[in-house]
Amino acid sequence: MKNVAGLVFLLLLSPFSFAQEPLKVVTTVKPLQLVANAIVADLGDVDVLIPPGASPHHYSLKPSDMRLLRASDLVIWIGPDMEQFLSKTIQQLDTPVLQLLDGESEEQHHHHDHEESVEYTDHDHHGVDPHVWMDPLDMLHMAEKITDELSKQAPHHAVQLELNFEAFKQDLLVTDQRIETQLSAYQDKGFVVFHDAFSRFVEHYHLKQLAFFTVDPARAPGAKKLAHIQGMLDELEARCVFIEPQFKAEVIQRVVADKPIRLGHLDPLAIDVTLEQGYTGYLQQLAQNIEICLK
Numbered sequence: 432m433k434n435v436a437g438l439v440f441l442l443l444l445s446p447f448s449f450a451q452e453p454l455k456v457v458t459t460v461k462p463l464q465l466v467a468n469a470i471v472a473d474l475g476d477v478d479v480l481i482p483p484g485a486s487p488h489h490y491s492l493k494p495s496d497m498r499l500l501r502a503s504d505l506v507i508w509i510g511p512d513m514e515q516f517l518s519k520t521i522q523q524l525d526t527p528v529l530q531l532l533d534g535e536s537e538e539q540h541h542h543h544d545h546e547e548s549v550e551y552t553d554h555d556h557h558g559v560d561p562h563v564w565m566d567p568l569d570m571l572h573m574a575e576k577i578t579d580e581l582s583k584q585a586p587h588h589a590v591q592l593e594l595n596f597e598a599f600k601q602d603l604l605v606t607d608q609r610i611e612t613q614l615s616a617y618q619d620k621g622f623v624v625f626h627d628a629f630s631r632f633v634e635h636y637h638l639k640q641l642a643f644f645t646v647d648p649a650r651a652p653g654a655k656k657l658a659h660i661q662g663m664l665d666e667l668e669a670r671c672v673f674i675e676p677q678f679k680a681e682v683i684q685r686v687v688a689d690k691p692i693r694l695g696h697l698d699p700l701a702i703d704v705t706l707e708q709g710y711t712g713y714l715q716q717l718a719q720n721i722e723i724c725l726k
Protein backbone atom coordinates (compact mmCIF):
# COMPACT_ATOMS: atom_id res chain seq x y z
CA MET A 432 0.00 0.00 0.00
CA LYS A 433 1.20 3.41 -1.01
CA ASN A 434 0.12 5.08 2.26
CA VAL A 435 1.91 2.58 4.42
CA ALA A 436 5.08 3.01 2.42
CA GLY A 437 4.75 6.77 2.81
CA LEU A 438 4.24 6.44 6.55
CA VAL A 439 7.29 4.24 6.91
CA PHE A 440 9.28 6.76 4.92
CA LEU A 441 8.10 9.61 7.18
CA LEU A 442 8.98 7.61 10.28
CA LEU A 443 12.43 6.98 8.91
CA LEU A 444 12.89 10.69 8.34
CA SER A 445 11.52 11.77 11.70
CA PRO A 446 14.09 12.80 14.31
CA PHE A 447 12.77 10.08 16.64
CA SER A 448 14.03 7.36 14.38
CA PHE A 449 17.55 8.53 15.17
CA ALA A 450 17.00 8.10 18.87
CA GLN A 451 18.34 4.91 20.42
CA GLU A 452 16.25 1.77 20.59
CA PRO A 453 14.01 1.71 23.66
CA LEU A 454 15.40 -0.28 26.57
CA LYS A 455 13.78 -3.66 27.12
CA VAL A 456 13.97 -4.88 30.68
CA VAL A 457 12.28 -7.90 32.28
CA THR A 458 11.96 -8.56 36.01
CA THR A 459 10.75 -11.76 37.64
CA VAL A 460 8.26 -10.37 40.16
CA LYS A 461 5.92 -7.39 40.07
CA PRO A 462 7.50 -5.40 42.95
CA LEU A 463 10.82 -5.45 41.06
CA GLN A 464 9.00 -4.34 37.93
CA LEU A 465 7.66 -1.33 39.85
CA VAL A 466 11.17 -0.33 40.91
CA ALA A 467 12.85 -0.96 37.54
CA ASN A 468 10.06 0.92 35.80
CA ALA A 469 10.78 4.00 37.91
CA ILE A 470 14.40 3.91 36.73
CA VAL A 471 13.70 3.12 33.06
CA ALA A 472 10.66 5.45 32.86
CA ASP A 473 10.38 6.88 29.32
CA LEU A 474 13.52 5.19 28.07
CA GLY A 475 11.81 1.86 27.41
CA ASP A 476 9.60 -0.87 28.81
CA VAL A 477 9.82 -3.14 31.83
CA ASP A 478 7.97 -6.44 31.59
CA VAL A 479 7.26 -8.89 34.37
CA LEU A 480 7.88 -12.61 33.94
CA ILE A 481 5.68 -14.20 36.60
CA PRO A 482 2.00 -13.50 35.88
CA PRO A 483 -0.43 -12.25 38.54
CA GLY A 484 -1.58 -15.08 40.80
CA ALA A 485 1.46 -17.27 40.17
CA SER A 486 4.04 -17.76 42.90
CA PRO A 487 7.75 -17.09 42.36
CA HIS A 488 8.48 -20.05 44.66
CA HIS A 489 6.86 -22.45 42.20
CA TYR A 490 6.78 -21.49 38.57
CA SER A 491 7.42 -23.19 35.25
CA LEU A 492 8.79 -21.22 32.33
CA LYS A 493 6.71 -21.27 29.17
CA PRO A 494 8.16 -20.95 25.64
CA SER A 495 6.83 -17.38 25.51
CA ASP A 496 8.74 -16.62 28.73
CA MET A 497 11.93 -17.84 27.09
CA ARG A 498 11.31 -15.56 24.12
CA LEU A 499 10.75 -12.63 26.47
CA LEU A 500 13.98 -13.35 28.37
CA ARG A 501 16.00 -13.66 25.15
CA ALA A 502 14.56 -10.47 23.64
CA SER A 503 15.44 -8.32 26.65
CA ASP A 504 18.42 -6.04 27.20
CA LEU A 505 18.50 -6.93 30.89
CA VAL A 506 16.94 -9.59 33.12
CA ILE A 507 16.54 -8.68 36.80
CA TRP A 508 15.90 -11.40 39.37
CA ILE A 509 16.37 -11.81 43.12
CA GLY A 510 18.43 -15.00 43.01
CA PRO A 511 18.21 -18.76 43.53
CA ASP A 512 16.69 -18.38 47.02
CA MET A 513 13.60 -16.80 45.49
CA GLU A 514 13.20 -17.87 41.86
CA GLN A 515 14.81 -21.28 41.98
CA PHE A 516 12.99 -22.28 38.78
CA LEU A 517 15.14 -19.76 36.91
CA SER A 518 18.59 -20.82 38.12
CA LYS A 519 19.49 -23.14 35.23
CA THR A 520 17.97 -20.92 32.55
CA ILE A 521 19.88 -17.88 33.79
CA GLN A 522 23.18 -19.69 33.35
CA GLN A 523 22.35 -20.51 29.75
CA LEU A 524 21.05 -17.06 28.77
CA ASP A 525 23.03 -14.72 26.54
CA THR A 526 21.02 -11.77 27.86
CA PRO A 527 22.75 -9.68 30.56
CA VAL A 528 21.42 -10.60 34.01
CA LEU A 529 21.33 -8.66 37.26
CA GLN A 530 21.01 -10.80 40.37
CA LEU A 531 20.01 -8.74 43.40
CA LEU A 532 20.68 -11.20 46.22
CA ASP A 533 23.70 -13.44 46.56
CA GLY A 534 22.85 -17.13 46.52
CA GLU A 535 22.66 -18.84 49.87
CA SER A 536 24.06 -22.26 50.49
CA GLU A 537 21.55 -25.13 50.39
CA GLU A 538 21.68 -25.52 54.18
CA GLN A 539 20.50 -21.97 54.62
CA HIS A 540 17.85 -22.22 51.98
CA HIS A 541 14.98 -20.18 53.32
CA HIS A 542 11.99 -21.72 51.66
CA HIS A 543 13.01 -25.32 51.58
CA ASP A 544 14.81 -26.22 54.75
CA HIS A 545 11.90 -25.78 57.16
CA GLU A 546 9.59 -28.72 57.40
CA GLU A 547 7.68 -27.14 60.25
CA SER A 548 4.92 -24.95 58.93
CA VAL A 549 4.49 -23.00 62.13
CA GLU A 550 7.32 -21.00 63.54
CA TYR A 551 7.75 -18.13 65.89
CA THR A 552 9.52 -15.21 64.31
CA ASP A 553 11.97 -14.66 67.13
CA HIS A 554 13.78 -17.96 66.90
CA ASP A 555 15.00 -20.54 64.43
CA HIS A 556 14.76 -18.04 61.61
CA HIS A 557 18.11 -18.65 60.03
CA GLY A 558 18.82 -17.91 56.42
CA VAL A 559 18.03 -14.76 54.50
CA ASP A 560 14.45 -13.78 53.73
CA PRO A 561 14.55 -13.47 49.93
CA HIS A 562 11.53 -11.11 49.77
CA VAL A 563 13.96 -8.20 49.45
CA TRP A 564 11.37 -5.73 48.20
CA MET A 565 9.83 -5.66 51.68
CA ASP A 566 12.61 -3.39 52.97
CA PRO A 567 12.42 0.07 51.37
CA LEU A 568 16.05 0.97 52.08
CA ASP A 569 17.34 -2.35 50.74
CA MET A 570 15.27 -1.65 47.67
CA LEU A 571 16.83 1.79 47.33
CA HIS A 572 20.22 0.14 47.26
CA MET A 573 18.98 -2.32 44.65
CA ALA A 574 17.50 0.48 42.57
CA GLU A 575 21.00 1.93 42.51
CA LYS A 576 22.35 -1.41 41.25
CA ILE A 577 19.68 -1.43 38.55
CA THR A 578 20.63 2.12 37.54
CA ASP A 579 24.32 1.23 37.35
CA GLU A 580 23.69 -1.91 35.33
CA LEU A 581 21.41 -0.15 32.85
CA SER A 582 23.95 2.67 32.49
CA LYS A 583 26.52 0.04 31.59
CA GLN A 584 24.21 -1.48 28.99
CA ALA A 585 23.15 1.90 27.59
CA PRO A 586 25.81 4.53 28.42
CA HIS A 587 24.08 7.12 26.22
CA HIS A 588 21.15 7.02 28.70
CA ALA A 589 23.32 7.25 31.82
CA VAL A 590 22.44 10.86 32.65
CA GLN A 591 18.69 10.31 32.32
CA LEU A 592 18.87 7.04 34.28
CA GLU A 593 20.65 8.85 37.10
CA LEU A 594 17.98 11.59 37.10
CA ASN A 595 15.25 8.95 37.22
CA PHE A 596 17.01 7.25 40.12
CA GLU A 597 17.25 10.53 42.05
CA ALA A 598 13.53 11.17 41.58
CA PHE A 599 12.76 7.62 42.75
CA LYS A 600 15.04 8.08 45.77
CA GLN A 601 13.38 11.33 46.86
CA ASP A 602 9.91 9.84 46.52
CA LEU A 603 10.95 6.71 48.40
CA LEU A 604 12.60 8.53 51.32
CA VAL A 605 9.57 10.77 51.80
CA THR A 606 7.21 7.77 51.64
CA ASP A 607 9.37 5.79 54.06
CA GLN A 608 9.26 8.61 56.61
CA ARG A 609 5.51 8.96 56.24
CA ILE A 610 4.94 5.22 56.79
CA GLU A 611 7.30 5.19 59.77
CA THR A 612 5.11 7.85 61.37
CA GLN A 613 1.87 6.18 60.29
CA LEU A 614 2.78 2.78 61.75
CA SER A 615 4.55 3.95 64.91
CA ALA A 616 1.27 3.72 66.83
CA TYR A 617 0.97 -0.02 66.09
CA GLN A 618 4.34 -1.33 67.16
CA ASP A 619 2.87 -3.23 70.13
CA LYS A 620 -0.12 -4.74 68.33
CA GLY A 621 0.57 -8.39 67.54
CA PHE A 622 -0.39 -10.09 64.31
CA VAL A 623 0.14 -13.29 62.35
CA VAL A 624 0.84 -13.51 58.62
CA PHE A 625 0.01 -16.30 56.20
CA HIS A 626 3.43 -16.94 54.72
CA ASP A 627 6.85 -15.80 55.77
CA ALA A 628 7.17 -12.96 53.26
CA PHE A 629 7.03 -9.83 55.40
CA SER A 630 9.89 -10.08 57.88
CA ARG A 631 11.89 -7.32 56.23
CA PHE A 632 8.93 -4.92 56.32
CA VAL A 633 8.21 -5.92 59.92
CA GLU A 634 11.80 -5.32 60.99
CA HIS A 635 12.13 -2.06 59.13
CA TYR A 636 9.04 -0.53 60.74
CA HIS A 637 9.46 -2.28 64.11
CA LEU A 638 6.15 -4.11 63.93
CA LYS A 639 5.07 -7.03 66.10
CA GLN A 640 4.71 -10.09 63.89
CA LEU A 641 4.07 -13.03 66.21
CA ALA A 642 4.24 -15.91 63.76
CA PHE A 643 3.59 -17.11 60.25
CA PHE A 644 1.51 -20.08 59.16
CA THR A 645 3.80 -21.43 56.49
CA VAL A 646 7.14 -20.84 54.79
CA ASP A 647 5.78 -22.30 51.59
CA PRO A 648 2.60 -20.54 50.46
CA ALA A 649 1.66 -23.50 48.25
CA ARG A 650 1.51 -25.83 51.22
CA ALA A 651 -1.50 -25.39 53.52
CA PRO A 652 -1.00 -26.29 57.16
CA GLY A 653 -2.46 -29.69 58.23
CA ALA A 654 -4.98 -30.41 60.99
CA LYS A 655 -2.37 -30.86 63.70
CA LYS A 656 -0.70 -27.60 62.78
CA LEU A 657 -4.01 -25.78 62.73
CA ALA A 658 -4.81 -26.93 66.25
CA HIS A 659 -1.42 -25.64 67.31
CA ILE A 660 -2.06 -22.33 65.61
CA GLN A 661 -5.44 -22.05 67.27
CA GLY A 662 -3.87 -22.38 70.69
CA MET A 663 -1.15 -19.99 69.72
CA LEU A 664 -3.56 -17.28 68.57
CA ASP A 665 -5.23 -17.25 71.99
CA GLU A 666 -2.00 -17.40 73.88
CA LEU A 667 -0.24 -14.65 71.95
CA GLU A 668 -3.23 -12.32 71.80
CA ALA A 669 -2.96 -11.68 68.10
CA ARG A 670 -5.12 -8.78 66.99
CA CYS A 671 -5.09 -9.65 63.34
CA VAL A 672 -4.32 -12.43 60.88
CA PHE A 673 -3.26 -11.35 57.41
CA ILE A 674 -4.20 -13.50 54.45
CA GLU A 675 -2.99 -13.11 50.87
CA PRO A 676 -5.03 -12.63 47.69
CA GLN A 677 -3.11 -15.41 45.88
CA PHE A 678 -4.05 -18.20 48.24
CA LYS A 679 -7.28 -19.71 49.49
CA ALA A 680 -7.76 -18.88 53.13
CA GLU A 681 -10.79 -20.95 54.12
CA VAL A 682 -8.72 -22.91 56.57
CA ILE A 683 -7.52 -19.75 58.27
CA GLN A 684 -10.97 -18.19 58.23
CA ARG A 685 -12.22 -21.22 60.10
CA VAL A 686 -9.43 -20.93 62.65
CA VAL A 687 -10.26 -17.29 63.38
CA ALA A 688 -14.05 -17.59 63.09
CA ASP A 689 -14.97 -17.68 66.79
CA LYS A 690 -12.13 -15.50 68.04
CA PRO A 691 -11.88 -11.74 68.53
CA ILE A 692 -9.30 -11.63 65.76
CA ARG A 693 -9.66 -9.69 62.55
CA LEU A 694 -8.77 -10.87 59.08
CA GLY A 695 -6.69 -8.47 57.03
CA HIS A 696 -5.10 -8.58 53.59
CA LEU A 697 -1.45 -8.24 52.71
CA ASP A 698 -0.29 -8.88 49.17
CA PRO A 699 3.37 -9.91 49.00
CA LEU A 700 3.38 -9.52 45.20
CA ALA A 701 1.72 -6.15 44.55
CA ILE A 702 -0.76 -7.77 42.16
CA ASP A 703 -3.21 -4.88 41.89
CA VAL A 704 -0.67 -2.06 42.09
CA THR A 705 -0.33 -0.18 38.80
CA LEU A 706 2.94 1.03 37.27
CA GLU A 707 1.69 4.57 37.88
CA GLN A 708 1.19 3.91 41.59
CA GLY A 709 4.64 2.40 41.58
CA TYR A 710 6.72 0.93 44.37
CA THR A 711 5.94 3.72 46.83
CA GLY A 712 2.24 3.23 46.10
CA TYR A 713 2.71 -0.43 46.95
CA LEU A 714 4.44 0.38 50.25
CA GLN A 715 1.57 2.71 51.10
CA GLN A 716 -0.91 -0.05 50.32
CA LEU A 717 0.86 -2.43 52.71
CA ALA A 718 0.98 0.21 55.46
CA GLN A 719 -2.67 1.09 54.92
CA ASN A 720 -3.79 -2.54 55.15
CA ILE A 721 -1.76 -3.07 58.30
CA GLU A 722 -3.23 0.03 59.91
CA ILE A 723 -6.82 -0.89 58.99
CA CYS A 724 -6.47 -4.30 60.61
CA LEU A 725 -4.53 -3.27 63.73
CA LYS A 726 -6.53 -0.14 64.53
Ligand SMILES: [Zn+2]
Pocket residue numbers: 488562626627628648
Ligand atom coordinates in the same frame (compact mmCIF):
# COMPACT_ATOMS: atom_id res chain seq x y z
ZN1 LIG B 1 7.40 -16.18 49.68
